[in-house]
Amino acid sequence: MRPLHHAPTFGDSIPGGGRVLTPDPYEEYRKAFAAFSVKEADLRAGKALQRIGWLILLGSLTLTGILGYTVIVGLWKANDGVTRWLSLIIVNILWIACACWLYRHHKSLAEKTNKFRDALQQRQTAAAQLPLETTPGLRVYREASLDVIAAYRTQASRNRRVHNSFQLVIITGSIVVSTLTAMNEGSNAALSIITSSLSALVGISAGVTGYFKFRERGTTSQSTADDIEKNYNASGFQLGDYKEMEETTRLVLYAETVEAIKEEQRKREIQLEQSTSRDERSAQ
Structure with a gap:
């Protein structure tokens, strides 16, 4: 009876005495x-x-x-x-x-x-x-959390940049509109057009900032990234809650803590969406 063939994996021998590197x-x-x-x-x-x-x-x-x-x-x-x-x-x-x-x-x-x-x-x-092995899988989870931290920080930086850009438009536009209004007594059509356009731009920017709450979203994302990084370092150096623990127990606690932090982040995002909906209904 001929033996069954299987796909070679890491460490399997192949003809010629070598090993397969998968x-x-x-x-x-x-x-x-x-x-x-x-x-x-x-x-x-x-x-x-x-x-x-x-x-x-x-x-x-x-x-x-x-x-x-x-x-x-x-x-x-x-x-x-x-x-x-x-x-x-x-x-x-x-x-x-x-x-x-x-x-x-x-x-x-x-x-x-x-x-x-x-x-x-x-x-x-x-x-x-x-493979269905607990410890290696948890090690992968811990290292993969570095990518999660980077993603949250990228999201936080993007929200801060958008918020600061809109705030710059609002502040600068308000000052320019006030100055042009004081300079123009209604005789200059060009200044009136510029003033009207800037007023519309300032109003739209204020509405976008208040509706999407970029600053709050950036703050929550940054806080989540900092919390995950804090637990990552603590689990690696066995500090705080991770002190004097076996590796598997320490990794399990780390995974549970990170998932709790991510769940809290999702709840805060939902709260921001709900507050936006409430503000929209109250405005109506």
Whole structure:
């Protein structure tokens, strides 16, 4: 009876006396997990940008309706509304450009979604190849948490940059609008157009900042990354709660703690979403 053949793995002999070197399943899982984390963060950023684009589009359409009404009223009163006409043209250009950007971004977001799903499938496939051993798997989990820390910090940095950019627009725009309003007594049409445009930009920026709460999201992400890093270092040097523990017990405690921290982060994100919904309902 002929012996059954099986796929060679690490350490199997092959003809010629050599050994087969197959990829380490733990390293493959770590790479797949890192790629998945990057794609997930990229998809979240794309969705956030899409929501900002929709908010700007709706705000521009609202301004178009208001300015259109003022133009009609001005025509009825036989008033030369050059400023209103130019403002209406500028706002129309803004929402048309925003609509075109959303159309292009929709395709990009679909590609990011497909890449995210592929990364998720690769991570699941790599996880299925892991041996059913507790300690090596927990070691992989501990090292993979470094990628989680990096992903949270990247998310926090992105939210801080967006928040600071909008705050810069709000502060600078408010000062410039106040200065131009004091300088212009209504005779200069160009200054009136610039003042109206800057006022609209400041209002939209304030609305976006208040709705999406970028500062709060950045703070929670940074806090989560710091907590995970603190436990990572403590488990490695056997400090605090990890003092005088066996390796397996220490790794199990680390995994439980990190999962609790990540669950707390998800709850805080849900609370931010709920507070945004409550603010939106109260504004109505």
